[in-house]
Amino acid sequence: MTQPTPVPVLPGSGVALWRQIADAIRSDIVARDLPKGTALPPEQALALHYGVNRHTVRAAIRALREEGIVRAEQGRGTFVEAGKRLSYHLSQRTRLSESLSGQAGAPSGQLLEEAIEAADARVAAALGLVAGAEIVRLETVSRADGVPVSRSTHFAEAHRFHSLGADFARLGSITQALAAAGVHDYLRGSTTVSARQADAEEMQRLELVPGSIVLVSEGLDVEPDGRVVQVVRSRFAAARVELVIAAPKVGRG
């Protein structure tokens, strides 16, 4: 697990060599959990290791610098600036606001858009409504320590949750906005996780570069009595977040 590093590198793939090298170095920093301040090997060594020219390594490092992953100092070397990913817990009762606390500044939710509209077939089915029923849709971004972490879309039944947008905008938290609508406890039902390249809107909102990856989590929240609260689709910047699914009780509990 702690070998030198795997070697990528294929031309004509639509991904420039310098970006492949940048991705490899970034993955390596995260995989080996290098703490802030760790020195990267010198450019010449990296070039040799990846089997490319030093210019190409320099282009990769420039990109990582612009991402804030590393810092280069003339005559000294290149050093890890930001390493570890934030852990976002998807366990039954955890909430984003609780989940990330203690790791970084308290996350703040920002409302981008609110709309009342007809549910499409899929959302209606998940919410237990007839297709075309009125729902409220919230588009939000959350940040931790000023860095955008996730971009979410919330769907909820329009009548019961008519003030969800206003409450969220005021309180900065979905849990608190739901509480304002009378939902004082809810559980996470099933969650589906997938990953893909970020689209243009996600790149902008999450401050990502083209080719960046988003973890897509689509989940259903229900009250303890079984009533469905909301459908949530969240997109996390994969370079900054990992999702943790904890078993509720295991063995000795």
Place this chain on the structure above:
Amino acid sequence: MTQPTPVPVLPGSGVALWRQIADAIRSDIVARDLPKGTALPPEQALALHYGVNRHTVRAAIRALREEGIVRAEQGRGTFVEAGKRLSYHLSQRTRLSESLSGQAGAPSGQLLEEAIEAADARVAAALGLVAGAEIVRLETVSRADGVPVSRSTHFAEAHRFHSLGADFARLGSITQALAAAGVHDYLRGSTTVSARQADAEEMQRLELVPGSIVLVSEGLDVEPDGRVVQVVRSRFAAARVELVIAAPKVGRG
């Protein structure tokens, strides 16, 4: 959610335009859940929509053809070939072999490598062993319908599971190999999910193109009495798989 489509497109980013377009079209096919046989808009319309030359769209479609996502017929159009992703359930008691059955051919596991070695600090801690304790490491690939789905690394205590590799090679399933070692039931403890670009070895084993994404799931399996069985790190081809985390009991259960 069913707007025309989002528009990416940034040059000088190390990711070729045609690849960004290919990613956008692929995401769109998956997101809108287009069934096999659906016609894509003509190249000219796609070019107009994404604001690029038709040749660039053609390069994107060529890439998607090589991935097996679409099929083009001269004079007729371009059609969706493979749409929906396989769902892999990460719930408490489900196993890969049960999980995927009914969606595709039964998955078959192939042993790539077996090694007895000293545990590094992280694996030792997870397994509840002292650092440097002897463990067995298994490198495997599993396929469904002949298509590679996941590439996994298993770590287990060496003494108790000394024949794990041989059993896995013979039986083609970790669950059955563990059963041969006396583990007849086990639960999934915590799981961590992240995503990143595939490295060279993963590209080869999972038959991916450069820039492809892998979902990385790292989990701990324990017996009902609390004894730790194995640490598993699986890498799934994100274009082919989604992970489903079902709540064990919710509300009315």
Place this chain on the structure above:
DNA sequence: AAATATTTGTCCGTATGTATT
């Protein structure tokens, strides 16, 4: 059946970006 429109496939040339030496 025939003419026309639509759609994918191929070829030309040119300018810019990428990677090496």
Place this chain on the structure above:
DNA sequence: TAATACATACGGACAAATATT
């Protein structure tokens, strides 16, 4: 820094297969 080779992106024109009228 410069010279070189290749990949990327664009623009236009036309051929080949299919669909429409």
